[in-house]
Amino acid sequence: MDWESHARQMADEVVQPGSRWYEALGHTPRHVFVPRWWASGQGVWELRDGPSDPEEWMRAAYANRTLVTRMGPVHADLAEPGDTVPGGRPTSSSTLPGLVVNMYRHAMINGDDRVLVTTGTGYGTALLCWRIGDELVTSVDVDPYLVKAATERLDSIGLRPEMAVCDITGPLPEKYHRIVSTVSVRPVPVSWLEALRPGGRLVTTLAGTGLIITADKSTDGGAVGRVEPDPAGFMRTRHGEDYERQTDDLFKQVEQADGEQVSTSRYPLLYVPDDWAVMSMLELAAPGIDHRIAAVGDERTVWMLHPDGSWARAAAAAFLDSPTVHQGGPRRLWDELERIRHRLNREGTLPVYGAQVRIAPDGVLTLSRGKWSQTVE
Known part of the structure; x- marks a missing residue:
């Protein structure tokens, strides 16, 4: 060859x-x-x-x-011809x-x-x-x-x-x-x-x-x-054969459930992983959210799920429609997202890219830019 x-x-x-x-x-x-x-x-x-x-x-x-090259615990090298893996997450x-x-x-x-x-x-x-x-x-x-x-x-x-x-x-x-x-x-x-x-x-x-x-x-x-000013995403470190997805049971419970709070967002529907800066700000503020999306024709639905039982579901019939949002659990995840989008709308940018980094000898990491700072422990 x-x-x-x-x-x-x-x-x-x-x-x-x-x-x-x-x-x-x-x-x-x-x-x-x-x-x-x-x-x-x-x-x-x-x-x-x-x-x-x-x-x-x-x-x-x-x-x-x-x-x-690896889906869950199944490495491509060790799979059989014609094998498929339904769903799951890449692990290498x-x-x-x-x-x-x-x-x-x-x-x-x-x-x-x-x-x-x-x-x-x-x-x-x-x-x-x-x-x-x-x-x-x-x-x-x-x-x-x-x-x-x-x-x-x-x-x-x-x-x-x-x-x-x-x-x-x-x-x-x-x-x-x-x-x-x-x-x-x-x-x-x-x-x-x-x-x-x-x-x-x-x-x-x-x-x-x-x-x-x-x-x-x-x-x-x-x-x-x-x-650095350029974004990138990599798989997380893992300590076992696969990543543990802790929100599967929660998703089954709330996939179509009515929320404790129902509202209409002022912004078009956003699947958070589609926006590097928003995703990064949200993960820093509320780490561990599992994001999911589904589409049927022009209608899209996104879910935000957290292992602590917090959840949000937002759906819109068309791209520019204001989504209806259901939220439940101990925290209001969509409200956290909206605060970040308010800041982006107000300031035209988010402070994460170009932020200064300080890692203390004990590993505590602090990001800062202007008046904004965030500690990652």
């Missing part, structure tokens, strides 16, 4: 020819790391097998998009190459830096090895199978970084100049601060938000930095 021409074409799309990442993108065989993946179909995820359809394999592997993927490179750019990696990264399929690890040398790279994942598969695939193309099965939120193997996490966390683990060398930098995203956090280790053992 002429994978090199596909890789070079992707490199042309992702970066400029003068970029330090151009050669890494153009010479790393992404298809080796994603022989199988899950594709979203009609309400199910369908298995795709690269070797059985080389043309589709090349198109998928060398497109600047994310390829889902090969992140779109442009975003991987962007995270590395935010890390400001120098040629002699020791760097810790998250494994996934191993493709992002391969890009970094190509860029700075495998002897400077440590790659970790909580999933033993992922580490084993990535190690073998990296070895097959001549790359041998240090690989470890490791919960990245716990103790880390060594000390590093850079930590780049392509899984999201909340809060930033104290172990990262302990593992960073003086002046080292961490790059991650806050779970449930679209916020890229960059922070440099400070002399007191904490770190200071900022929220």
